[in-house]
Amino acid sequence: MESHESKTETRTGLLCGVLAYGIWGLFPLYWPLLEPTGAVEILAHRMVWSLAAVTVVLAVTRRWDWIRPLLRQPKRLGMIAVGATVISLNWGVYIWAVNSGHVVETSLGYFINPLATIAFGVLVLRERLRPAQWVAVGVSVAAVVVLAVGYGKPPWIALAIAATFSTYSLVKKKVGLGGLESMAAETAVQFLPALAVLVFLGSRGESTFTSEGGGHTLLLLGTGAITALPLISFGAAAVRLPLSVIGMLQYLAPIFQFALGLLVFHEAMPAERWAGFALVWLALAVLTWDALRAARISRTELRNARLKAAEAAVEGVTAVESAGVAEAPTKAVN
Secondary structure, three states: OHHHHHHHHHHHHHHHHHHHHHHHHHHHHHHHHHOOOOHHHHHHHHHHHHHHHHHHHHHHHOOOOOHHHHHOOHHHHHHHHHHHHHHHHHHHHHHHHHHOOOHHHHHHHHHOHHHHHHHHHHHOOOOOOOHHHHHHHHHHHHHHHHHHHHHOOOOHHHHHHHHHHHHHHHHHHHHOOOHHHHHHHHHHHHHHHHHHHHHHHHHOOOOOOOOOOHHHHHHHHHHHHHHHHHHHHHHHHHOOOOHHHHHHHOOHHHHHHHHHHHHOOOOOOOHHHHHHHHHHHHHHHHHHHHHHHHHHHHHHHHHHHHHHHHHHHHHHHHHHHHHHHHHHHHHHHO
């Protein structure tokens, strides 16, 4: 029965994970639908309606008990404000890049994000890398050089996306809130500045919220739902799947973005860019192999430790029983 329940949980987790990363990967299809709205207004609407969407979810699930303790922790609130600022930059660069015809380069940003996260771990957290991780970092540096030659300049969009998202991940790790709660806190920080931007644009007659028809208004409102849905799905997957599986699923989003850039938006991919992407994929292959190998070794060590503990427990019970048998005749004589 437990095995069946475990399989069901795993299957549910996989479906939620694929849904989350699939939606993130298909974002490039959504932002162009919002034209002629500019990137700044889209970003502001996304912030405002994301807070509305996450508030509805919190109300339905009645998850409010984390707010009061959080308000008593100024340092944690400061970190949340930093996280909100960094993810705002990430969203803004991403939306602008997609609507400016740089979908392939945005996919590159999320491909190199795991490598950027490793770099942050070394530089900020003073983590030690295994040899294979150093190889992956070296290959990724070579990839950036090749791509810089291919683009005629460093791939700034990809580097900005990777840097901001890696920084955001680091901040989230330090804050320690759940996905839904974290999003609520961050969008609460974003809300007033975003609302001010929308009011300012409206006062200048530059807002498109009501000027492009009802369908356009609904699409802008929908930015909140499409931001909240994958995050909720990711949260459901994270509690049901091992980190190694989540790590593999994260590549779905940039794969979808890369495919959309080539097949839907028909972006150019000269030989130099193919070479650069190939090096990035090689680095990710090395990184994935090393992560799976480390996880396998960790599982083996844990299993051996449990076996030794079980054997020690059995030996202890046997020793106690033997002592009892040896003591019984003595008591009989007395």
